[in-house]
Amino acid sequence: MPLTDPGAHGGSARRRSSSPIPHPTRTPLLSLAVALGVALALLLAAPGPAAAHDEDPQAHPDFGSASMGSTLLAHEGDQQTFAPPEVSPTATVEGVDVSSHQGDVDWSTLWDSGVRFAYVKATEGTGYRNPYFGQQYDGSHDVGMIRGAYHFALPNASGGADQAEYFASNGGGWSADGKTLPGVLDIEYNPYGSACYGLSHSAMVDWIRDFSDTYRSHTGRDVVIYTTTDWWKQCTGDHAGFGATNPLWIARYASTPGTLPAGWDFHTFWQYTSTGPTVGDHNQFNGSMDRLQALADG
Template sequence: MPLSDPGARGGFPRRRSPRTLRTLVGALAAALALLLAAPGPASADDDDPQAHPDFGSAFMGSTVLEHEGGNRTYVPPDVDPTATVEGVDVSSHQGNVAWSTLWNSGVRFAYVKATEGTGYRNPYFTQQYNGSYDIGMIRGAYHFALPNASSGAAQATYFATNGGGWSADGKTLPGVLDIEYNPYGSTCYGLSQSAMVDWIREFSDTYRAHTGRDVVIYTTTDWWTQCTGNNASFGATNPLWIARYASTPGTLPAGWGFWTFWQYTSTGPTVGDHNLFNGAMDRLQALANG
């Protein structure tokens, strides 16, 4: 019986021609080149900080000592205590706060972390926000900004609808935009100075649309200079919360002639970072009343 045709079904495999082999090798090489050239998964640091394993852990001032240094032990501020009001800021790191202890130590206002980006809410927010109110403090909420995660409008809306709102009850302070060094990646979140200014303005405008109040801006002079070009356009509308762990607040960012709040230490005598309001109690009450 004759052997089957080598090209027929059931016969010997057809021998590839040199041209066919060259074509296959070329195709494989091209496919490999495409795989090597294709971008890998986006870096959480650069593109999606909300995918970072530490997402949600940032808090007001969490990056300041690392980038700017300052007093690492408690140093009383060089101010007239009769012309200022003592306050704290807290986050999930403090857990359930003993507000009576803080009240008895002289603390009269508190800011509580509410949100971060558009995917984190402080699990202790209710105890901290309501607890400070119940003990008699004037309280407010803050948002940790992630400008490379989503738009300023999206984050302002998320904040305003998840604890960052304002009510004219005489006990609620306007919300705070905490914008500082990126804890998950590059200092300025990969944004140009002009893009950062636009992002902050969009956040501020959206927060005002939701609440009727101008958001307080928490930052440091060094970060503001690096990442906004020391933009001076917010000083006329947004109160400044300056962070500097020293006996004085130092040079302020452009546009602000005075500070409204000053975070002067990260190691206060009781829980939370400690802060001052620049004025007597009646002026803090006025800020709450709008």
């Protein structure tokens, strides 16, 4: 029996019915329309893919939780039990960096242990401000430390210029008071998605340049760049164009800073552990106290 026979698929039952027989060319079209409508409804009702957070990191449920070095262990894996590097204390200055994870910090204990400078997370992207910033930034200053602020970069959330303006306007500014260090751009692995934020090497370099130029226009200072050598190679192609202007803060949890990113002959700061006393993240300034003071003075 040919497939077009009206008796197939229950056609005889339809003939016994008083209902009109559907036009043979309309039935497939109606079925197709129904199927497409159901598929569209399911698509619209389904939740978006996890990768949507990569496109808008400020919509991520953990937005604001990132801090200096918080992505290193997952990507680079080198971690040491706390032990200060074997260097002369007259050639370095001990410091810490803090964020909301530390809450209210015991600055007196840190000062008594020899810590003389502090960096405090101020902002992330263009939608987060550290709620403990006042206690941490002012508290470190009040015990006598030289302090500064840092910004956690989200290059796939907004432009470099926008984030630099947000940072400079929300704690990241600089003043010539002898107690304020230039701001820091913390640019490391993406805590909410792909390591390089979905940017090409050239796009990442352009983003960093826009941030740096805008920060300088607001403060008169060149922003310090915090990063790791591995991330810099992977995400900028080991671009060498910032070493002549921007101080380097290298992150490596080991006994030496290791090989530096292209363009820098020396580091200014070194984050050498995330398991230090009182506050986990400990750092050294690569110079004596008078040189740190000179950096603050501009």
